[in-house]
Amino acid sequence: MANGNSRMYHxxxxxxxxxxxxxxxxEDIDDIGLGxxxxRCKLK
Structure with missing residues (x-):
């Protein structure tokens, strides 16, 4: 998983x-692109 700063995370x-x-x-939105x-995150 990428965080948008060229860093990959599991x-x-x-x-x-x-x-x-x-x-x-x-919310977890799948298939917005190849893989x-x-x-969508919110504060607790």
């Missing part, structure tokens, strides 16, 4: 980082 790692930062995934998923 999805489990990124989800853990989001949680530690006080966010949760509000791309958009995560």
């Amino acid at each position: 999805s489990k790692v990124l989800l853990k980082l989001l949680q530690q930062a006080g966010f949760y995934v509000d 791309h998923t958009l995560l």
